[in-house]
Amino acid sequence: MIRYSETHEYVRQEGEYGFIGVSDYAQKQLGNVVYVDMPEVGDEFEAGEEFGAIESVKAASDLISPVSGEVVEINEALEENPRLVNQDAIANWIVKIRLSDPSQLDGLMDEDAYRAFCEK
Amino acid sequence: MLARCGMKELRDLYSDVPDELKLKAPYNLPAEMSETEVRGFFNNLAKDNKNISVCFAGGGFYDHYVPAAATSVIGRSEFLTAYTPYQPEISQGTLQYIFEYQTMMARLTGMDISNASMYDGATATAEAMMMAVASVRKRRRILVSATLNPAVRRVVDTYARYHQVEVNTIRELDGATDKEHLAGLLDTHSDVAGVILPLPNYYGIIEDYSGIADMVHARKALLIMNCIAADLATLRTPGEWGADIACGDAQSLGIPLSFGGPYLGFLCATKALMRKMPGRIVGATTDDKGRRSFVLTLQAREQHIRRDKATSNICSNQGLMTLYVSAYMSLLGTAGLREVAYRGHQTACYMLQSLTAAGGCRLKYPDRPFLNEFLLETECDIDTFIRRCIDEAGILPGIKVGDNCLLMAATEMQTRQNVDRLVEIYRSL
Amino acid sequence: MNRELYGKLVFEISRPGRRGYRLPDNHMEGNPIPDNGEKAPAIPGTLLRQTPLSLPECDELSVVRHYNNMSNNNFGVDTGFYPLGSCTMKYNPKINEEIAGHPMSAASHPATPAYASQGNLRLYHTLQRALSEIGGMAEFTLNPFAGAHGELTGLMVIRAYHDSRGDTGRRKVIVPDSAHGTNPASAAVAGLEVVEVKSRPDGTVDVDDLRPLLDSTVAAVMMTNPNTLGLFERNIPEIARLAHEAGALMYYDGANLNPMLGVARPGDMGFDVMHINLHKTFSTPHGGGGPGSGPVGVRAGLEQFLPNPRVEKFTESDGKETFRLTATETALGSISATLGNFAVQARALGYILSLGSEGLMQAGPLATLNANYVKECLKDDYLLPIDCICKHEFVFDGLKDKSTGVTTLNIAKRLLDHGYHAPTIYFPLLFHESLMIEPTETESKETLDDFIAVMHDIAREARETPEAVLSAPHNTPITHPDDTAAALNPVTTFDQLN
Structure with missing residues (x-):
């Protein structure tokens, strides 16, 4: 199951875990991604809290966590090659968190709703 | 020209300015002066200064x-009258001397990287403090040695007050930082983002900072050293002491005293902190014909893109003074x-x-x-x-x-x- | 320039053992030292530098040639027309360089006692007074080092003012969405939260959008006037009245003060605090990114919050004027270790004295005339989204003919081929293809006409042979540097290059 926020992050749920990244729409808007600023494993975030940033040559955007939880893994491949985000934003998630309240996903947009949101 | 704009007189250009806001009389300032008179005015002012040689x-x-050669090259008007190098194709001169400066400062301080300058040593130290607060999550406390130059401390305190940073003083013991007091403060407070120590200190003393970097890093805080740039050719460097950020004034590297400015703040850091550096940074790349080229890089950190989320509000800095310092170090x-x-x-x-x-x-x-x-x-x-x-x-x-x-x-x-x-x-x- | 010969970094021309200096003899070697005095403690080896320092080793001629050749790859106001919007790239008169290097100040230590540096302090005070007159303010400090530093200082003044009244709940700054990015960044550094107010289609602040934002949590309204589109905010008296009624102060960003010279003063518009960029309005050279100077002025009643130290004039019992450094408890604190960029201040005073009252009165209107002239001559080929009188600068939204595929970036780069600096591009953010032109008052009609002709040529090229524009620049020292590679794998020192 994948859900989107209005700040263009997604969360893909797998059991008690959520994989968070930026949407395909967001990566297109940013252009060539040159850096992803990631938190550390063990950091905890509330929904709506900033957990990092993503930068292209001429733009930068904060990463806002759509859900609450504790970081259990970061996608280290992005440290070496941040452009993976441009290649496939969904496969190349940024952080994996242990969801503290999976019901928060219900308040987010599904794919159709998000597509409509982007077209507005 | 007025006719081309569809106007009769200059005042028509300001028809959108409400009359009640307009100046009713010329400025109450002296009449224009010739170059000779301007020169005379400043020569007369000089006579009011005591002659100190x-x-x-x-x-x-x-x-x-x-060195006269340093003064000569900074007077080149292609450098002097240029803006910030936003158009790299016609700004390779500025970009290259900043790249050379960054290299020399990194080597001098023993750090990995340098930015393209801050205003002065005091504001550079305040920016280092903000950098530490931005780098270490959810911590807003800074420890500052009592032996730091009080003029620098006053500026750090001002920035801290408005930026919501708590500053505590590490006591001094016989003219040097009291290490036991530092250890105690680190034990008492779990929210220390950075520790600022002087090199050498305000009294000119070269302090022994053995063991301090480990102590600070064990608490996941950053070690910041405020230095007198020229002394680092001789003294154990911030890099050798294990500092994360080296900052201070580079006036000592050939910049005239000029009654307080322009001087040059420097800010160097470990590579890990590169994305948290305030100010401009020049990077090397190649152009479409494979030629070595220099550009402003990592601009996504900066105020013109990040606005209120930027690491700092700094824009123009002390660009030309980096040329002074680069030329000085190249000559000496x-x-x-x-x-x-x-x-x-x-x-x-x-x-x-x-x-x-x-x-x-x-x-x-x-x-x-x-x-x-x-x-x-x-x-x-x-x-x-x-x-x-x-x-x-x-x-x-x-x-x-x-x-x-x-x-x-x-x-x-x-x-x-x-x-x-x-x-x-x-x-x- | 021969790139093979002269395109090297200084580290590549270094040869072991060369030197470009000779120090004066201090007459210490071989002379006795009084042995009944206190000896300096020995410096332990562990406190000395452990790793060798590698710096260039060059003779003087190599160094001079190295930098002079680099300067040939640079473009300054002295090289050619520099219509960079919002930067006020006016001519920097040479007499001011002479003044800045005056031996009086060049060798003067900032800790010199006030009685021994009366000339320096008088210079500082004279400029402080002149700026107060021009800004319509009660007092100025010249301590801030740059425009952004001035903004920060001004916002601190505002916070100190509210705090002094026990009004500590004011943490918001209202900033128009068209503002320079520095405004929100300065607010954030000063611990304030930014609230954006929308622009109307003509680029001025929407008073109806502003009104509901003003409440007891607002510390200040920060504005640039004329705004970043070069348009005068006609509603400024109304905006100031609303802000003051809500208990907020009005902050004037002096980035665009130049066209107001001789016309109107920020103090008379209802602003309480302002900064001036001496490197814009008062012609001190930009230096490739500084040193600048960003003096801050305040209206009567706010002087006590200006940063320490201040320079004040006193009249002695014998009627003699003296200048002293003062500091107060009510001040916001200190924002510099010294009195700021003194040599830059000296240049600005030189400029003010050279022009005099009458000259300054003309500067603003002539800057505005030049801008309107260029605008009127080019609006047939370039899209002028807001067609009205501008002040010192104006913004095109790219070419009028959108079918060519030529962007603002292409136009900017093509101008470089023709020996012009590019205008400011992609700012303000209100339009997709912003191209912001500010000619300043120091350019002649002939220069403007040449520029206009080139801009028309580029528009024609875009229609007829767009490839020439799309692939520009062609004859600059470098072409199309790879920004993405630079940001992806930053190489910021020579040691990382190898």
Whole structure:
């Protein structure tokens, strides 16, 4: 199951875990991604809290966590090659968190709703 | 031209400005002057200054030899009258000298990287503080040694007050940072983002910081060192002490005193902190014909893109002064910088021995080593001493600290004869 | 320039043992030292530098040639026309360089006692007074080092003012969405939260959008007037009245002060605090990114919050004027270790004295005339989204003919081929293809006409042979540097290059 926020992050749920990244729409808007600023494993975030940033040559955007939880893994491949985000934003998630309240996903947009949101 | 704009007179260009806002009379300022008159005006102002040709005052800013070649290259108007190098195709000159500057500063401080300058040493230290707060999540406390230059401390305190950062002072013990007190503060507070230590300290003392980096890093805080740039050619560097950020003023690298500015703040850091650096950074790349090229890089950190989320609000900095410093270091090289430091030390030692031989004064902290600046404790009336040195010999003997101390510095610019004259006045008090 | 010969980094021309200096003899070697005095403590080896320092080793001629050749790859106001919007790239008169290097100040230590530096302090005070007159303010401080530093200082003044009244709940700054990015960044550094107010289609602040934002949590309204589109905010008296009624102060960003010279003063518009960029309005050179100077002025009643130290004039009992450094407890604190960029201040005073009252009165209107002239001559080929009188600058939204595929970036780069600096591009953010032109008052009609002709040529090229514009620049020292590679794998020192 994948859900989107209005700040263009997604969360893909797998059991008690959520994989968070930026949407395909967001990566297109940013252009060539040159850096992803990631938190550390063990950091905890509330929904709506900033957990990092993503930068292209001429733009930068904060990463806002759509859900609450504790970081259990970061996608280290992005440290070496941040452009993976441009290649496939969904496969190349940024952080994996242990969801503290999976019901928060219900308040987010599904794919159709998000597509409509982007077209507005 | 007015006709082309569909107007009759200049005032038509301001028809959108409400009349009640408009100036009713010319500025109450003098009438225009010719170049000759302007020159005369400033020459007259100069006469109101006392003639001081020998400067033993330091406190972070030193009277060093300024090579004529350095003055000459910074006067090139292609450098002087350019804007920030936003168009790299026609700004390779500016970009290249900043790249050279970044390299020299990184080597001098023993750090990985440098930015393209800050305003001065005090604001660079305040920016280092904000950088530490931005780098260490959810911590807003900074520990500052009591031995840091008070002029720098005042600026750090001001930035901290408005930026919601708590500053605690690490006590001093016989003129040096009290390591046990630092350890205690780190134990008491779990929210320390950074620790600021001076190199050398305000009294000119070269402190021993053994073990401090480990202590600070064990608490996941950053170690920041405020340095006098020229001294790092000789002293153990921030990099060698294990610092995360080195900052301070680079005036000592060939920039004229100019009554306080323009000087040059520097900010260097480990590679891990690169994305948290405030200010401009130049990077190397290649162009479409494979030529080595330089561009402003990592701009996504900066105010014009990040707006209120930027690391800092700094835009224009002290660009041209990095050229001064690069040219100075290119002319002197390592040997020159070390010779400058050696001569300053030699003259400072001679001054200390001569003054103490005259009696009534002593080194305030007798066991603490110094390079070219020391704090002299004396029974004499310091105000009278300063005034007589200036009026009778054109010598600025130092900076008064407290009621009975004088902070004195020497560089390669003062001679044995200058010291002897100073001592002669001291003896006659 | 021969790139093979002269395109090297200084580290590549270095040769072991070369030197470009000779220090004066201090007459210490071989002379006795009084042995009855106190000896300096020895410096332990562990406190000395452990790793060798590698710096260039060069003779003087190599260094001079190295930098002079680099300067040939640089473009300054002295090289050619520099219509960079919002930067006020006016001519920097040469007499001011002479003044800045005056031996009086060049060798003057900032800790010199006030009685011995009366000339320097008088210079500072004279400029402080002149700026107060021009800004319509009660007092100025010249301590801030740059425009952004001035903004920060001004916002701190505002916070100190509210705090002094126990009004500590004011943490918001209202900033128009068209503002320079520095405004929100400065607010954030000063611990304030930014609230954006929308622009109307003509680019001025929407008073109806502003009104509901003003409440007891607002510390200040920060504005640039004329705004970043070069348009005068006609509603400024109304905006100031609303802000003051809500207990907020009005902050004037002096980035665009130049066209107001001789016309109107920020103090008379209702602003309480302002900064001036001496490197814009008062012609001090930009130096490739500084040093600048950003003096801050305040209206009567706010002087006590200006940063320490201040320079004040006193009249002695014998009627003689003296200048002293003062500091107060009510001040916001200190924002600099010294009195700021003194040599820059000296240049600005030189400029003010050279122009005099009458000259300054003309500067603003002539800057505005030049801008309107260029605008009127080019609006047939370039899209002018807001067609009205502008002040010192105006913004095109790219070419009028959108079918060519030529962007603002292409136009900017093509101008470089023709020997002009590019205008400011992609700012303000209100339009997709912003191209912002500010000619300044120091350019002649002939220069403007040449520029206009080139801009028309580029528009024609875009229609007829767009490839020439799309692939520009062609004859600059470098072409199309790879920004992405630079940001992806940053190489910021020579040591990382190898």
